[in-house]
Amino acid sequence: MLLGCIGDDFTGSSDLANTLAKGGMRTVQYCGVPEAPAEPGVEAGIVALKSRTIAADAAVAQSLRALDWLLAQGCRQILFKICSTFDSTPEGNIGPVADALMARLGAPHAIVCPAFPATGRTLYQGHLFVGDRLLDESGMENHPLTPMRDADIRRWLAPQTIAGVGHVPFATVAAGPDALRGAVEAEAAGGRRLVVVDAIRDADLVSIGRAAAGMQFLVGGSGIALGLPENFRAGGLLSGGGAAWEGAPGPAAILSGSCSGATREQVRRYRExxxxxxxxxxxxxxxxxxxxxxxxxxxxxxxxxxxxxAASSADPAVVTEAQARHGRDRAAAAIETFFADLARRLEAGGVSRLVVAGGETSGAVVEGLGLSALAIGPEIAPGVPALRAADRPLRLALKSGNFGGPDFFAEALAVLGGEAP
Structure with missing residues (x-):
């Protein structure tokens, strides 16, 4: 295994797997920390955790276990995969986990870049945009678990970390990989070891990837992986092979626990x-x-x-009212437990295709079904691949709340059923 990735949720991990597989790496997504060694031939391994919104100390412990397993597989570079909207609170969990991983690796610094231009996430002068809106004006300020109330990623990350936060502006990124790498090293020398790097185009992410060749540790959204496969290919380390995809026509169902604007529109459209x-x-x-x-x-x-x-995708104001009545954690736990139980019962009833919307919901479903690993299939929408359970005839799509167009559910069902995307 060459590249080891630790994902803080399941949808983001499948998003990352999609990027790496398209880049030519033989990629497997593991659901939690595996108990056994990876099968031979895996070039990129992604350990998907459900750690984004749990207590910071628990997230750190899980992430370190994942790191130890990945290092035991021979990984040469580690990527901590976070959400492209930097979902976190001022207490964590991005900063504490990044600090712990960097310390365990002995890494002198890490690039931090959540940008994913293909889905409208861009980073300019340290500020994260969703489309033409600053992050804190995009609807993410109403997220029920990680309300994002500051678009300045430097300012949002600083209280979470003891490593210091630096910045490489777009002008330096545009100057090329050598300039970018030198700027990262300069920031680290100044005591700012987590270095936020601007990116507004795919070409910027490719440049970041080239600059990251040989770096021990990176933090970012799936877009940061656009340039990583080429580093290993240039070293003659990639096989150039990949697993074939086969759809599975059969009974299907959709589960939605996301309250994002995109998912609510998808639910409305499907309801018609x-x-x-x-x-x-x-x-x-x-x-x-x-x-x-x-x-x-x-x-x-x-x-x-x-x-x-089955949808729990109410307007954010309705969700806030429910949280006030029942408590945020109690309400969230009830929804996740429900969807995990429902997924188990649907599979037992013969369902062979499941489309799931929402990061927390997807994590609950994967854990509820007891899935161990997922093979990566074709892309359904930017950031969302088709997935195949490694141990049984189940196909899935795990969608981050904000991803996909209005007809995503119908499109996902078609790809899981074997139609060309």
Whole structure:
């Protein structure tokens, strides 16, 4: 294994796997820290954790376990994969995990770049944009777990880390990999070891990748991986092979726990032509709605030839009200437990295709199903590949809330079923 990656959620990890697989690396996504060594021939291994919103000390412990496993597989470079909208709080978890990984590796510095221009995430003068909006004006300021209230990534990261935060501006990035690398080293020499690097185009990410050749440690969104495969290819280290993809037509269902604007529009669009079950924290916590009841409803619709959608994708104001009544953690746990239970029951009922929206929801579903590893298939939408369970005939799409167009659900079902994307 050449490149070892630690993802702080499951959708971001599959997003990263998609980027690396398209770059020509034989890539496997592991669901949690594996107990056994990797199979031969894996060139990029991604250990997907569900650590983005847990307590910082627990996130650090899980990430260090993942790092130890990846190093045991022979990895030459480590990437800590974070969200392209830098989802975190002033307490963490990005800073504490980055500090711990950097210390364990003995790395002198790390590039930090969440940018992913293909999905509208760009970084300029240290400020993160979503499309033409600053991050804190993009809707992410209303995120129920990690409200992003400052677009200046330097300022947002600083309270989270003891490593110091530096910056390489776009003008230096545009000057090329040598200038960029020199600027990173200069920032680290000045005591600013986590160095935020601007990127507004894919070409910038490729330049960052070239500058990162030989660096021990990186922090970023999946876009930062655009330039990494070429470093290993230039060293004659890539096989050039990859696993073939086969879809699996069969019973399908959609689960949505994201409250992002993009997902809410996808749910609205899907509701126009298919059955949708609305799920609320109130109904779950009162016992009015259960995974068993939802599975019965869904399997009945599947039997009638439909593809049902179970959605907890309310407007952020509604979510905030529910959190105020029940507590943020209790409401979130109820939703995640529900979707994990529902996914298990749907698979037991014969469902062979699952489309899941939302990072936390995807993590709950993967853990609930007990999946160990996922093979990477074709891209459904930027940042969202088709996935195949390694140990059974189940195909999945795990979508970050903000990804995909209005008809993403129908598009994902088609690709999972074997139609060309």
């Amino acid at each position: 032509s298919a059955p949708v079950l609305d799920v609320t924290p109130d109904a779950l916590l009162s016992g009015e709605m259960t995974g068993e009841a939802a599975a019965t409803w869904a399997l009945q619709r599947i039997g009638e030839g439909a593809v049902p959608l």
